[in-house]
Amino acid sequence: MANDKLHLFTILPRLLITYLPTLLLQRLQAIIHSLTYRSLPPSSLKTVLVLGGSFTGTALARRLRQTLPTGYRVVLIEKNSHFNYSFNFPRYAIVSGLEERAFIPYTNLASSAPKGIFAQVQGNVVSVDGVKKEVELENGEKVGFEFLAVATGSRQGFPAKVQATEKRDGVEEFREFQERVRGSGRIAVVGGGAVGVQLSADVKEWFPEKEVLLVHSRERLLSGFGERLGDYVAGRLGEMGVKLRLGERPSVGSGEKATTLKFKDGSEEVFDLMIPCTGQIPNSSIISSLGPDVLAKSGRINVKPTLQLSDPAYPHIFALGDVAETYGPKMGRAGMMQAEIVVSNILSMIKGGEASKKYVPHFVEGALKLSLGKSESVIYVKESPERDILVPGKSKCKNEDLGIAQVWKHFGADTKDYSV
Numbered sequence: 001m002a003n004d005k006l007h008l009f010t011i012l013p014r015l016l017i018t019y020l021p022t023l024l025l026q027r028l029q030a031i032i033h034s035l036t037y038r039s040l041p042p043s044s045l046k047t048v049l050v051l052g053g054s055f056t057g058t059a060l061a062r063r064l065r066q067t068l069p070t071g072y073r074v075v076l077i078e079k080n081s082h083f084n085y086s087f088n089f090p091r092y093a094i095v096s097g098l099e100e101r102a103f104i105p106y107t108n109l110a111s112s113a114p115k116g117i118f119a120q121v122q123g124n125v126v127s128v129d130g131v132k133k134e135v136e137l138e139n140g141e142k143v144g145f146e147f148l149a150v151a152t153g154s155r156q157g158f159p160a161k162v163q164a165t166e167k168r169d170g171v172e173e174f175r176e177f178q179e180r181v182r183g184s185g186r187i188a189v190v191g192g193g194a195v196g197v198q199l200s201a202d203v204k205e206w207f208p209e210k211e212v213l214l215v216h217s218r219e220r221l222l223s224g225f226g227e228r229l230g231d232y233v234a235g236r237l238g239e240m241g242v243k244l245r246l247g248e249r250p251s252v253g254s255g256e257k258a259t260t261l262k263f264k265d266g267s268e269e270v271f272d273l274m275i276p277c278t279g280q281i282p283n284s285s286i287i288s289s290l291g292p293d294v295l296a297k298s299g300r301i302n303v304k305p306t307l308q309l310s311d312p313a314y315p316h317i318f319a320l321g322d323v324a325e326t327y328g329p330k331m332g333r334a335g336m337m338q339a340e341i342v343v344s345n346i347l348s349m350i351k352g353g354e355a356s357k358k359y360v361p362h363f364v365e366g367a368l369k370l371s372l373g374k375s376e377s378v379i380y381v382k383e384s385p386e387r388d389i390l391v392p393g394k395s396k397c398k399n400e401d402l403g404i405a406q407v408w409k410h411f412g413a414d415t416k417d418y419s420v
């Protein structure tokens with residue numbers, strides 16, 4: 001692992017050299033763009049419509065408002081009142097008093113944008129008409145588009161996601177959950193991915209007296225990542241006192257037995273609280289009526305390497321992020337990288353050219369920093385099929401809220417009052 005640390009420090013400058021010039025150039029182009037973009041009446045503007053305002057959709061909208069030529073605007077449609085910072089949801093589900101910080105106001109998303117280039121609508125899109133080039137919202141409103149980018153991600157149960165669309169209701173979901181955790185002595189967490197692992201570690205850290213069992217269907221935790229990570233994390237959780245049952249898909253009872261798990265050897269265990277951390281479902285149904293091959297077996301949207309729909313009838317529709325069937329990892333960072341591909345292709349098509357930029361995942365998109373309780377974390381990067389990097393560390397971030405102030409600032413939001 002000492003070698004891994006050294007290697008990590010050698011690849012960081014390489015990454016800086018790759019991305020820093022691009023970021024600086026983008027900044028410069030954005031300044032020139034803000035000086036040259038001419039505001040026109042809304043009725044004369046063509047719309048690039050982005051569906052979904054999470055990690056992928058906001059990154060895309062931000063880059064479009066820095067690059068679209070005069071005559072075009074970006075409209076972002078998102079059903080939630082606030083940006084849901086889901087990376088920190090497992091921590092805030094356990095530690096009371098932080099939950100308001102998970103919901104960041106969108107108010108200043110485009111504060112520095114040229115007038116008229118950006119608009120945001122809060123609404124739930126129910127269908128897409130690829131021929132008429134319009135989407136329909138739950139309230140019956142229709143929004144037309146010249147180009148469409150679908151970044152509607154996936155849904156999952158609490159604590160990976162909340163069901164609420166308004167901040168006050170989302171905060172309430174957290175508080176109710178925290179109450180249930182506080183009132184439970186024996187807790188089972190089902191699903192040993194990143195959410196289940198972080199949650200189990202945090203329960204044991206903040207409530208050492210509670211019994212925590214983490215159940216996972218595969219023989220190794222975090223099975224979507226490399227073997228070393230799973231083994232390392234299993235060791236650390238064991239030291240923290242979290243019990244593990246691997247290679248198990250327990251059946252869950254119903255009614256009064258909803259917290260009883262039955263294992264493959266026939267044994268049953270009763271818990272006070274059972275927390276499922278499995279089962280991501282892509283939010284792709286809004287587009288399924290476009291054709292029989294629009295969706296992959298996984299339920300995600302089939303895309304070409306240019307991130308246009310695979311169906312050649314819809315070259316003006318793109319899909320990216322967790323909802324798209326790409327070769328990239330299902331990570332926030334990957335969605336942001338894909339946003340650059342979509343921006344480049346839309347700009348090229350606006351100029352009458354081809355969508356020629358292709359998405360090729362970079363290993364850094366799959367890098368993971370996993371917190372394991374209050375003060376420990378582990379960084380894991382799969383650099384190539386042969387080489388991975390695992391660096392355990394003390395959490396630099398001493399804040400229980402995992403340094404959320406930085407994220408609020410990134411969104412131009414004021415951290416003096418987290419309740420807004």
Ligand SMILES: Cc1cc2nc3c(=O)[nH]c(=O)nc-3n(C[C@H](O)[C@H](O)[C@H](O)COP(=O)(O)OP(=O)(O)OC[C@H]3O[C@@H](n4cnc5c(N)ncnc54)[C@H](O)[C@@H]3O)c2cc1C
Binds near residue numbers: 151153155286323332
């Ligand atoms: C607990 C947790 C921790 C994570 N940690 C990391 C990490 O450290 N690093 C990392 O890179 N990744 C991490 N991930 C993965 C990351 O969160 C996802 O890859 C990322 O959220 C995908 O972003 P997305 O924008 O594509 O989709 P989502 O985040 O799923 O967002 C989709 C958005 O679309 C909106 N939407 C959906 N349907 C509609 C509709 N019909 N109308 C209007 N709006 C709609 C939703 O409200 C949502 O805001 C983590 C995930 C979880 C759950």
